Amino acid sequence: MKITGLRLGFLVFALSTPFVFGPTTSSRVSAANEKKLPALIKVTPQAPAFVEVERLGELAQRRARVAQWIGNKGFLVLFSGEPRVYANDVDYPFRQENNLFYLTHLKQAGATLVLLPGNTQFPEILFLPRSNPLAEVWTGHMYSPQEAKQISGVKEIWASSELDPFLRSMRNRQPYRPKQENVLLSDLPASFEFRNGHGFEPLFAAAADDGASVFLLAPRGQDSQEYRKEQQFASDWSKTASGYSVRNAWRIFNEMRLSKSPMELRLLQHAIDISIEAHERSWLAAANAKWEYEVDAEVAYTFKLRNADNWGYPDIVGCGPNATTLHYIESQSPVKPGDLLLMDVGAEYEHYTADITRTIPVNGRFSPAQAEVYQIVYDAQEAVAKASRPGVTLSDVNRAGTDVIKQGLLKLGLITDLNSDQHRLWFMHGTSHWLGMNVHDVGGAAKFVPGAVFTNEPGIYVRLDALENKPGSWKDEDWEKFKTAIRPAFEKYKGIGVRIEDDLVITANGVEWMTKALPRKLSDVEEFIAKIRSGS
Ligand SMILES: [Mn+2]
Numbered sequence: 151m152k153i154t155g156l157r158l159g160f161l162v163f164a165l166s167t168p169f170v171f172g173p174t175t176s177s178r179v180s181a182a183n184e185k186k187l188p189a190l191i192k193v194t195p196q197a198p199a200f201v202e203v204e205r206l207g208e209l210a211q212r213r214a215r216v217a218q219w220i221g222n223k224g225f226l227v228l229f230s231g232e233p234r235v236y237a238n239d240v241d242y243p244f245r246q247e248n249n250l251f252y253l254t255h256l257k258q259a260g261a262t263l264v265l266l267p268g269n270t271q272f273p274e275i276l277f278l279p280r281s282n283p284l285a286e287v288w289t290g291h292m293y294s295p296q297e298a299k300q301i302s303g304v305k306e307i308w309a310s311s312e313l314d315p316f317l318r319s320m321r322n323r324q325p326y327r328p329k330q331e332n333v334l335l336s337d338l339p340a341s342f343e344f345r346n347g348h349g350f351e352p353l354f355a356a357a358a359d360d361g362a363s364v365f366l367l368a369p370r371g372q373d374s375q376e377y378r379k380e381q382q383f384a385s386d387w388s389k390t391a392s393g394y395s396v397r398n399a400w401r402i403f404n405e406m407r408l409s410k411s412p413m414e415l416r417l418l419q420h421a422i423d424i425s426i427e428a429h430e431r432s433w434l435a436a437a438n439a440k441w442e443y444e445v446d447a448e449v450a451y452t453f454k455l456r457n458a459d460n461w462g463y464p465d466i467v468g469c470g471p472n473a474t475t476l477h478y479i480e481s482q483s484p485v486k487p488g489d490l491l492l493m494d495v496g497a498e499y500e501h502y503t504a505d506i507t508r509t510i511p512v513n514g515r516f517s518p519a520q521a522e523v524y525q526i527v528y529d530a531q532e533a534v535a536k537a538s539r540p541g542v543t544l545s546d547v548n549r550a551g552t553d554v555i556k557q558g559l560l561k562l563g564l565i566t567d568l569n570s571d572q573h574r575l576w577f578m579h580g581t582s583h584w585l586g587m588n589v590h591d592v593g594g595a596a597k598f599v600p601g602a603v604f605t606n607e608p609g610i611y612v613r614l615d616a617l618e619n620k621p622g623s624w625k626d627e628d629w630e631k632f633k634t635a636i637r638p639a640f641e642k643y644k645g646i647g648v649r650i651e652d653d654l655v656i657t658a659n660g661v662e663w664m665t666k667a668l669p670r671k672l673s674d675v676e677e678f679i680a681k682i683r684s685g686s
Pocket residue numbers: 505583605607651
C-alpha cells in the first residue's frame with residue numbers, strides 16, 4: 151500500500167501552547183520497549199517545543215524579508231516538492247521543498263505559495279489541494295485550510311485548482327480572485343469584490359512598462375532533477391508573458407538560510423543529538439557484530455526510535471579498507487577486530503540534518519599505525535576550529551586543516567613534498583561544507599557569520615589500490631619516483647581510512663561544537679568504548 155511521508159501530529163493548537171513538530175507526548179524519550187543501555191550512552195533529549203506566537207512570528211518575518219527583496223513590482227511562486235517514484239505505484243517518502251518549508255512549515259505535496267508584496271489585499275496566497283476524506287483513507291491526512299493556516303500563518307488560502315487561472319490572469323494583467331467556493335479561507339469579507347482599487351496596480355503598471363518580475367527557484371544551467379517544474383515554468387513563462395522577466399529566487403534564500411535562527415539551531419541540535427545517540431549505540435553494537443549492516447541496523451533503529459524523519463544522506467558504515475571509500479553505502483562486508491570502523495551518519499529532523507563521522511577501532515583499541523593517522527586528522531580538526539570565526543571563508547579553514555594534514559603525511563612518509571598536491575592522493579575532499587536543510591547546504595563562497603553552521607571533516611584514506619592508478623596530472627617519471635619513495639610508508643598504513651567530522655556553528659568571536667557531546671579525542675574514544683562495553 152502506498153503511504154505518504156506526512157506526519158499526522160498537527161492538530162489544534164492554541165497560540166499559547168508550545169508547538170512540537172509531530173506527536174506532542176514525550177514519546178521520543180526512552181520508549182517503553184527499548185532495551186536497557188549503559189548509562190554513559192546519551193539518550194536523545196525530548197524534542198524541542200516552540201511557543202506558537204514566536205514560531206509563527208518567525209515564519210511571518212521570513213516571508214516579510216523575502217517580500218522586501220521582491221518588491222512591489224514582482225511576485226514569487228514557490229512550488230511544493232514533487233512526489234518521486236520508487237517503483238511502479240510506490241513513491242519515496244515525500245519530502246517538502248526546503249524553501250517552501252522554510253517559509254511555511256507545510257509538508258504537503260501540491261501546495262504552492264505565492265508572495266505578491268505589491269498587493270495590499272492579499273500579499274500572501276497559499277494554494278492548497280482540497281482535503282478529501284474519502285481519498286484520505288488511501289493517501290493519509292491532508293491539511294484542512296484551518297490546519298494549513300495554523301501551521302503556516304498564511305491567511306488567504308485558495309484551492310490549488312485556482313493556481314493556473316491566477317497565473318493566467320497575472321500574465322494578462324487582469325485582477326484575479328476565485329469565486330467564493332474556491333476561496334478556502336480568508337480574512338476578507340465573504341462579500342469581497344474588486345471595486346476601484348484591486349491591489350494589483352503596482353505589478354501591472356510595472357508589467358506595462360516591461361519592468362515586472364516573476365521570482366522562481368529555477369537554477370540556471372542544465373536540467374535540474376530537483377527543480378524541473380520551476381525550470382519548465384520559467385521557460386514557458388518567458389515564452390508567453392510579456393512585461394515580466396523571470397528572476398532567480400535562489401540568492402534570496404541562500405543569503406537568508408546561511409545564518410540559522412535560534413529556532414533552526416534547536417531543530418538542528420535535535421537532529422545532532424539523535425545522531426550522537428546512534429553513534430554511541432553502534433559503538434556498542436560493533437563489539438559483537440559480524441557484518442557492517444548489523445552496525446548500520448543500530449543506526450537505523452535509533453533514528454526511527456527517536457522519531458527522526460529520515461537520514462539526511464545514506465549511512466556510511468565501512469570497516470577496514472572500506473573506510474577508504476568516501477561514499478561506501480553497501481555495508482555488506484565483515485566487521486573484523488583489529489580494523490577501524492568508519493561511520494558517517496546523520497539523522498534528519500524537521501528538514502535539518504546532522505552530518506557526523508567517527509572512526510573507531512572495532513576491538514576498542516587503536517593500533518599504533520591507526521593511532522598515528524587518527525591523531526593527524528584530529529589535529530587538522532583542531533586547526534579548522536581555531537581558524538573559524540566571523541569573516542573567514544570555508545576555503546580559509548580548509549587551508550588551515552589541509553596544512554596540518556600535509557605536515558602529518560610528510561611525517562608519516564606518505565608524501566615527499568609539502569609544496570605540491572601529493573596530499574590529494576590521501577585526502578581528496580575539502581574539510582568543510584555548509585550544513586542545514588541540506589547536508590551540503592546553501593551558502594556558496596559566503597563569509598562566516600554568527601549562526602552559520604558548517605562541518606569540520608578532514609580525513610586520510612590510504613586506499614589499497616592508491617598506487618596502481620596514476621592521477622592524470624602526474625608525469626610518469628615523477629609518479630615512479632614518488633611511489634618508490636613512499637612505498638615503505640604505504641605498506642605500513644595501507645587499508646587505513648580515518649575521517650572525523652563534527653558540526654560547528656559560528657558565534658560572535660569563534661565557534662561552538664554542536665557535536666561536542668560525542669567522544670572524539672583518541673583516548674576519550676577508547677575509554678568510552680571500554681566503559682560502555684563493560685556495561686557502565
Ligand atoms: Mn560532511
